[in-house]
Amino acid sequence: MKFIYQTWWKIAAVLLVLSTLVTGLLFDVPKLPILHESIRNLYFHVPMWIAMFTVFAISVFYSIRYLTTGKEEYDLIAVESANTGIFFFVLGLVTGMMWANYTWGAPWSNDPKQNSAAIAFLLYCAYLVLRNSIDEEQKRAKISAIYNIFAFPIMVVLIMVLPRLTDSLHPGSGGNPAFGKYDLDNGMKIAFYPAMLGWSFIALWIATLRYRIRLIEYKNNEIN
């Protein structure tokens, strides 16, 4: 847990994202119809989802650890990671709708990917509602940890698996290659991979800040 108080990875995350802001806008991209320059959104829209997956995975990991050890701190990490994940979820959804408006013709076209992302969003909203509806601390931590363990794989299936089984406008669905086409273009990797890594660590950083505030609040309540 010393890791979250260290500074080096925070600086690295900031540098990674700063580098993608420059490379993402300057470097050559494949010339594709409809997309045009908006293909550069790949560097900013997709990392939001990757960042969300990162913090949600951390949330599940600490939910499991809470159930095995019963340490109250682990529950706090799980909640704050989930909170940060929901924030990045919203960013991903809004940027996706913006992009869709100019490439698919409408912000919401009931695309399988969009619909299942919306369902997954409700799934995590239910997690927060569940937490807030239980007053007793230990019961709340236990029930929400179990819920979180079920919610995470369902979220992954909803976003990553189900839309790929049907036809969708979104890349990566219905025989539509996800990054296969762009991966051929090595120029895009230079900006894309640092973006994924950088934004994941930024999300992690925000989650740790929220956790530290929550921990102080928790300790203050303990004394009284």
Added chain:
Amino acid sequence: MKKLQIFLLLLLSYTTCFAQQTGDVEMAFDMRSSGKIYVVIATIVIIFAGLALYLFSMDRRLKKIEKQK
């Protein structure tokens, strides 16, 4: 003979349509060649650097509070 001519004409018109479809995709090269894209980059870099500094300052304040405990 006439049929063949019409056929070839239609075939050719098809290829021109196809060429138009897969031809040059309009990209914003002008924006970059004129140098104005750097203004946009500078703006978002400033915004993100500001946000990062803000996060760092929050981190520092939290550290102080944690030490007091």
